[in-house]
Amino acid sequence: MAESTLSAGILTNIFFQIVQSPLNIALVGIIVFLVYNIFKSRNNNTPVRPPVPELPKLKKRDFTVEELKKYDGTQEDGRVLVAVNGNVYDVTRGKRFYGPGGPYAAFGGRDASRGLATFNVTAAGEGYDDLSDLSTMEMDSVREWESQFKEKYEFVGRLLKPGEQPTNYSDEEDEPPTGTSDKPKDE
Structure with a gap:
């Protein structure tokens, strides 16, 4: 007690x-x-979102500016491609950034080089951009962005200059071909 x-x-x-x-x-x-x-x-029994189905690997090929525009994420398969310094990358994994409604949607299906160099999301050009008027510092920025794209996304081809012929890719090539013109005007 x-x-x-x-x-x-x-x-x-x-x-x-x-x-x-x-x-x-x-x-x-x-x-x-x-x-x-x-x-x-x-x-809490929150429903788990089903995983986004993996798209089949895109066969390597070169793209004209017009062909690249088709890959802005609005087509049926939702694939998004972005060109950086003449190389095209499949950024579909980053669709929430580069796809419709994303903060970098202006780069989807376009050459993003100038926009990345100048930190301007709306600077994705309509035609082929040779980048010859960019400063050394801006070109260094483009190269840095390009190396990040190489690490994170799959290389799927090159962006063709007007009148340039496409490259024939073998299935074993993993890296972009060397010799892309990235030399700034003032060098």
Whole structure:
């Protein structure tokens, strides 16, 4: 009997200690709120979004500016291609950035080199852009972006200059062909 009276006295004492201080009441409220959220999140049966089906690998080929425009993410398969410094990359994995409604949607299906060099999302040109008027610093920026695209996305071909003939790619080529013209005007 003495034990139950002692434990009741301790609990009463703890209760009065909590109630007497507004800070303690606030802390207990926060603790109750956090514990409630932990249990609520464990019992929450949110539907899991089905994974986006993987598109088949695109066969390497060269693109004209007009052909590239078709790959802006609005077509049936939703594929998005972006050209950087004359090389075309399949950025479909980054569709939330480069596809319709994304922050860089202006680059989808276009040559993004000038926009990346000048940090201007709306600078995706309509025709072929030879980049010859970019400064050395801007060209360095384009090359840096290009190396990031090489690491993250699949190379699918080159952007053809007007009148240029396409390259025949073998299935074993993984890297863009060397010799793309990226020399700025002032070098």
